Amino acid sequence: MKIKEIEIYGYGKWVDKSFTDIGSLQIYYGKNEAGKTTLMSFVHSVLFGFPTKQSSELRYEPKESTRYGGRLTVTDTPYGDAVIERVKGKANGDVTVTLSSGVVGSDELLETILYGIDKKTYQTLFSFDLDGLQHMQKMNQKKLNRYFLSIGTLGNEQLLRVADKFEKKANELYKPTGRKPKINQKIRQVEAKRKQVQAAKEKNQQYMEFYQLKSELEEKIQQSKDKRDELQEKIQDYQRLNANWNHYAEMQSIQQQMTKEKLTELPEEGLYQLNNLQERIGEIKEKITDIHEELLTIQKKQEPSRKLRFYFNNETTVEELLAELNDIQQQAIEQEQLQVEVHQLEQQLIQKKFDLGLAPDSSIPEPLSDQVKQRFYELEELMKRVEQEQAEAKEKEQYLNYQNQSLFQQLDSLEQRLWSQEKFQDAEKEYKKRNVEETAYTTSRATSNQALSTKSKSPVFLILGVLAVAIGLLIHNMMGYGLIGIGILSIVWGLKRKSPTAVESSVTPSKTADDEFSASSYEEFIQQKELKKQWREKLAENDQVTYDLNQIRELIVRLEHESNELQKEENGLRTEYGYPASFSVVGSGMDADPFQFIRELNADIRSKEKRIAELEQFIGYWSEKASLLEAVVFLDWNSLPSIINGLVNYKEEVANERIQRNQLLQSEKEVHNRLQHWDKQQKELETQRMELFRSIQVKDEDEFRKKYILFQNLTDKKDRLSVLETQLIDDLNLYNQFKDQAELTESIQKHSLAIENRKQTEEEMLNEKINYELSMQRLEEGGEYSVLLQEMSILENELQMIVDEWSSYKVASTMIERTLNLAKKDRFPQTIIDTAAFFALLTRGNYQNVYVEEERLLVQRKDGALFDAAELSKGTAEQLYVALRFAFVKNTSDLVKLPLLIDDGFVNFDSQRKNEMFELMNQMSQTTQILYFTFDETIDQSYPQETIEML
Template sequence: MKILEMHIYGYGQLENVKITNLADFQVFYGENEAGKSTIMAFIHGILFGFPTKQQSELRYEPKHSTKYGGKIRIYHEELGFAVIERVKGKAAGDVKVVTDTGIIGGEEFLKDLVANFDKSLFQAVFSFNIHGLQNIHQMKGEDIGKFLFSAGTLGTEQLSKAESTLQKELDIRFKPSGKKPILNEKLQELHELNGELKKAAAKNKEYENLLEKKEFMQQQMAAINGKIQEVGEKVGKLNEWKRIESIVREEKWTKKELNELGEIEFPVRGIERIEKINQLIHPYNAEIISISERQENLKKELADLQPDLSYLENEPTILTLLDQVPIIEQLKLEKQQSETKLEEYEDKLSITREKLHLPLNEEDIFAINTNIYMKKQVEIVSRKKQKLEEVKEELEECYQEEKNRLEEIEKDVRLAESQVLTKQERLLLEEQMSHGNDKKSLGWELTALQDKIEFYQQTNEREKASNERSKQQKKLQFFLFELILFGLTLYGLFTMDWALVCLGVLGCIVIAIFMMKSSKKFTEEEMDQTLYGLREKEKQLKQKLQSAEYLDITKLEDQLVLDNRRREELQMLKMKLKQQQSQYEKAISKFEEWELESAQNKEKLLSISSELKIPEYIAASFLDEAFELIEQYKSICREKKQLQIRLELINQQQIQIVEGFKSYENHFLQEKGLDLHNSAYLLRKKLKEEHEKQIKSQERTGKLAELEADLKQKSQELKILQAEYNRLLIAANVETEQKYYELGARAEKQERLLERLENLKSQLQYSILTIQERESYLPIHKSDELITECNQEAQYLQSELKKLQEEDALIKYEIQILEDGGMYSDILHHYKQKKFELEEAAKEWSIYCLAQEFLSQTIEKYKNVHLPRMLAKAEEYLGFLTTGSYRKIHLQKSGSGFLVEREDHTLFEANELSQATTEQLYVSIRLALATTLYEKYHFPIIIDDSFVNFDAGRTEKVIELLNQLERNQILFFTCHRHLLPLFPKENILSLAKGAVEIIS
């Protein structure tokens, strides 16, 4: 999805604001309170609904306008362009979605467009701001890894918060070795109460016996109550039987009558139907006789009304011929006009021939090619000729300018060459300079030589002192080594280990030789010799310096510098001369190119003039005009030819009309030799008479057909009635109408009995007695006596129950005395209450424990299934942002969190990274989440000033990364002007108190 336009009717401080042509990477710049957050909230509100009054989010209702809401235009990959409009209405606003293809929908259609995302999930995945980065800075070190893991799964810190909250709730309720958690305290209290309860129970054996007796009494009372209930139900059923006895007996009698009648096959409402059929049959017979008589009369009338069908068959041709009578006059007029126009065309052709002054006839003109291609070629050649003339003037001006400029530069070069020193003069000057330079160089060399002599003297002294110290140290070391090897040799002789003896002797010899070589005295002769040679050289330099003559070096240097500058100017002028010669040669070469093009164009012009059959001198000056005259001549000839064809057609049409009238006059009319108008009048009159006959004949024929159809219908209906009459007799299985009526009387009686039976059943359906119980009560004739017996039994059971209740009350009183005399009941009640509280607390603890387990399993599944692909993309982004400094992101082996691997393979936890690197890691994870796990949802990514803590290099990197996200539109909101040069100017919109403008 891509947002193309926004129209804000009223939202916060923004009223009637239109934003169009949003780019794939759109930047919104504005100072604080300019409306950036309002636009972000507007986008979320239009897509997912306005916040309700019960929610804590701002609703952004406008203060100075009644309009609330707006619309956005989007492009959806599947549905194309669409407009989403949401205005004030129900809680989240009334929404309407209209696509360019004509589909209109509401909230459900919008949910399909946004793939059933809600606002929280959209903000978690595709929308983030500076607060997400600030959360990292406010966390403790061990929580940063969990926060980044949560951002990589849900896009927010909710997962990290959920884990912390669950663990906190579990710790509040129970710890294995704790005392303050709720479950630990309740377990301790229950353990103490259980001890007290056991002590109280040991003192109350009698109390237990009374409880057993009380339970036995409760069982007896329950049994008596059950018997009383049974007797009561029996009394109720007997009373019900007393109420419905007469209805049941009548039902039984009705069923018996129905069985005696047996099964009767008789049509439904059979008597009524047969009487109705008898009433219809007689009128139908009378109508059939009447229709037959009317048919005979109409047939006689039809015989007298027969039109001339041969004349009517030619009606279209006759009408066409009659319609052409007015055309005769028009054709005469058109013929005169055409002849006049033909004379005009001849005059025009004569004038055009004079203008062309060519010996061409009409056949030659039509042979000339004047198609579109030829016309285009004529235009091209003419324009080319005109353009070449203009170019020639420009080339001549350019040639003259380049020639003048070349002459000026040659003059400057000759002047500069005259001012430069000759070779002999410059060599003499340089020789004089070299003497002055020799004196200076001798002074510099003498100073350097004196410094070198001093350095060698100091070095000689330091070497002597150093040699003395190293000599003493080496002597001490060699002595110790000799002592150790001597002892090793004695130990070998003592132990008869000849390998040690050889090793010791060999070591002593080697050390002795090394001492002899290193103990050579430092030879000072070489150093003294060097110093002597340097001092001799110092004397020679002093003598040379005293013998050198003094010259005015400054003046010589100025002359040399001036000559060098003039030589450089001369060199520049020569380069300029070379460039100008090149320009001059280019001007000449352009002249040559012009001549070549001119020759080519002339060849084309000659070719065209040959095709158009016009002389070369006319083509050279008036090619366009000549072509237009040829086209005009050709057009006039064509129109003239068409006019001649039309004249021939007019003559043919006139002849055809006259001959047609003569033919019909000879064939159908009695009068002969009439003029055209009289013949037309008589033909039209005869056509009218024949039409009237035909209409009357058709009316009679139609009426006759109607009577035949009516007769046929009446006959069919009569047959249907007869068939229905027969079907009724067959359905009743009788042969005569008398037997039919007798069977109908029996069927009516059966119907009355069935109705009465249904009525009785409806009265019995609400009775509490079943059919089996009603059958069992039928032999009973003295139900009142049975009811009396049952009532007496119920009274006896009530008296027994009363005795048991009195005895139970006595036992309860004794138990109460025992309970009042001791603390057992209080302790028991307190114990059960604490036990109940412990069970409830344990249930609550188990709920949190299960929730933590489910969350852990979900995290583990996510880590194994979905997270590796997301982490691979996050590693790619992090490597790009850090320029390869950090190359890998590893999951913690247990729990949630990350380890980041640097390019030197050092692993860091998230809290060990710098603040800026942690923020880069967060941005990489958030962008990877949107482009991998949610890659099929191409929603806009909304970013609100999330990189203000980055330096210039990091900011450029993250902007470059965002530019690579081609599948998602980027909406970037910022209040920092120094970021704007990183974006193209056409992609920046400036916000200023409700106004929108493009940054220039």
């Protein structure tokens, strides 16, 4: 069997999918989740049934389709081409098999097409993936032979299961090395009891005497039985004569008839001529019968169909419906166009809403009053003004920060270049003393006063600085940070101004001051005076900048608060009137309404929807009137295109049927002409037959044949007599001993009576022997021996019953397998030979032979070393099992032709091994169809593109 086409209605991810032109070697390539395993499972399910809900296998019921199942188109079956369809139903689904001849069957026909193989056997031998490949390592010679038995004959697998059942029950009763089976336990009990009986025998003194007498009786009984057997054999001979007495009597009757009756010779061709005429007349009658059936068929075809009768009965209504068909089609087109336009307008409306900041499902805002627009405008203008003032304030704040940092840097630079206050005052004092000696005292007093004034001012700066830092830490804003900076500068300045020895050094000149002044030039002193002046100016400028910075920061805070309040009011108005956050009166203009366009779009949509509803109402009225045809036209009456097409087809069918009826009338005339021709031929042949009857002086066919039969019987009896004489030649002497069958019967009864007498005599001797045995038992001390004998007898009887049961199971199992073995060739050796050849190909000659022992598989390397399959590497072991699987399929191909399904069974093969595997698949595909499912991206390098189906 080969799969020609796969059509999936719904199975897992596959819905309404077809695979056609499937070749002898078909590769299905796809990445993970592409549906390879699902497709392979679909083939299994169609052939053998869907997995039940209680099964562990996946059912692959589709989630996107209500149809579950599909069909396979197959060729090269015992019945030719066939279509196997399976859909959802009870248990494993409902299957239908349609042959090319038109015959339709179900499960029984499918089982015949599949050669009686069940799903488990198919998956074991003809369908495998990586797990199934590794499962082959559990195969031994016994299991493989069992698979050979189950292949080829419908019903063998059921017989094998019965044989397995019998074999299992036999093993439960007895095992050669077992301890728990019943027979093993009973044998041990009998042996133990037999030893006890033997020990009891040795204790009895008179046992041997009774035993001798018993033995003599047993000998006499046996002699009587032998004589009885001889009599029984003679009775069997006589019974055989009695059974064949009819043959003997027939032989005597034929001999007498041959002597008494003689017939004249009849022409040899007479019976041939009659048979020829009868055959030709029979053929003509068959043709006439066929013609009558053809006429009957034509007459039946002339009967108007249900659709045509309906048309005749409702012609006016039907024609009205057909006349309105063009208008309905135009209205349907208009409705479809309007629906498309509505959809487009709705999309445009959603986009416009999105552009204007509205949600797709939100309502369209109503137009604003002039008062509300004016308030929106005022709020936006106020926010613009606040934003502008905020930008200007921040720009000024940035400038003041820069100016403040610049003044700090200039002060630091000047302070680094200034002399200490003590040094400057000493230099100034010395300068005045030298240049204006008469005013030295006055200058000294002035300097002293200045120093005292400076000294008195130093604590004030320290106190102000500490207060500024404390207030800045409490405020925690930009103004506070400015106060902290001012406070730190004040503290630094106060510390620099405070000099405890300044006044003394200016009033009381010393040698040190003279020395310092002498080291400094007059120009440097003038430069220091200028630097001190610059330093005082920069310090005053810094105080002013700090004050301005604090003022501008307070302004920024106020503007931020004002902006928030304006924004809050504007958002409240937008929420109240349903306008988006992006709406702006200033941006759209006081008179323009940006939402007017979407209001017009919405009105257009409502108008078109109203027209659609009107068209639906009119079309619905027409469809309701057309539903009159539901009784004769089968279609989807919920679909307008289906109704229109159905009515058009109905009209064409009615017209075609009228034409066919006219053609049938012409055909009927032609058939009548042929009928008249064959009637004439039949009459001519019947006339010839009557002339043949007259030639041998008979009236009819019965007399004609009886005359020939009588002649033939005489000839046959001669042959029969020869056969009977040959058959009875060995018993003729015995037959001659009896004059008739009654005498033979009397002799049989006589011998039977003699046998009965001997049986009675044997019974008397047997009773006497039993008496001796009883006497032997009574002689046993304390009756122990008799008890032991009885117990041993009971045990032996029990053992015999179990053994009989075991024998029944064993014989039944053996007979079933022997019977099946007679119906098959011994394919196992050839399978092992082919396995070795395939394995050598896959391993590039590294392994030469394969051997199967009772429970394991051995391979021989080219150097002669033997390895168990378990000792091979994973890839090599899988190659071995692939070779074994392919060899099995090859050696059963004459009995079973089924496709071989492989789901990426070679993922553990390296590139070289895969190439050899692909070569083997090419060879196998010459006789067996192979469907290979893989995600190997290099597959296109080994096979032509037309053999690969991309999933």
